[in-house]
Amino acid sequence: MRFPRKKGLRERAIVGVVTRMVDNKKVINELNAALSMEIAAIVQYSHNSYTIMGPWRGALTGELESFAKDEMSHMEYVSEKIVALGGVPSTQPAAINTPATWRAMLEADLAAENAAIDRYKTIIALADELGDVDLKKSIEDITSQEYGHKEALEKFLKEPM
Numbered sequence: 001m002r003f004p005r006k007k008g009l010r011e012r013a014i015v016g017v018v019t020r021m022v023d024n025k026k027v028i029n030e031l032n033a034a035l036s037m038e039i040a041a042i043v044q045y046s047h048n049s050y051t052i053m054g055p056w057r058g059a060l061t062g063e064l065e066s067f068a069k070d071e072m073s074h075m076e077y078v079s080e081k082i083v084a085l086g087g088v089p090s091t092q093p094a095a096i097n098t099p100a101t102w103r104a105m106l107e108a109d110l111a112a113e114n115a116a117i118d119r120y121k122t123i124i125a126l127a128d129e130l131g132d133v134d135l136k137k138s139i140e141d142i143t144s145q146e147y148g149h150k151e152a153l154e155k156f157l158k159e160p161m
Contacts, residue, residue: 027126027135028087031078033094034119038075040093041112042068047098048109054102060156064109067149074142081135106153113150117143 049064079089097108120143127136 023126023130024085024087027123027130027132028082028085030119030123030126031082031085032087032090034116034123035075035078035082035090036092036094037112037116037119038071038078039091040096041071041109041116042075043093044096044098044109044112045071047096048105051098052102052105056102056156060102060106063152063156067109067152070145070149074145077138077142081138103157106157110150110153110157113146113153117146117150120146 045064045068049061049068052060052064082089097112099105099108120139123139124136124143127133127139
């Protein structure tokens, strides 16, 4: 009885490289989508911090400026990781929502945070599949910050008791 020939080390390595490149492309695409969201978040938070009016302006301005700075650090990490994986970082922002009232601004910011959290959950799963520990841990940390933004925005949107 003849057994099928096993693939040699070189053949397995080539298959592994091709598979890895396909996986990297998928991760790069997801990271670029997240990058576009981060670029939009920086612009949106900054714009809202300049234009927000109403009784909570003082407290909200500082918080929104802080969120914009957090999003900038997320953008930097994601851009560096895209390059490390062999990709080119996007320069295109996702949709930017700039409503006129403070409540609508915060609701738009909250919707953007929820979308970012969903995107990052997808990237965490991909990083886990690839065995990319650095990517998984770093995106988990970014997601944790996004949850912090989400919770702060939800508190600002609650009616006083």
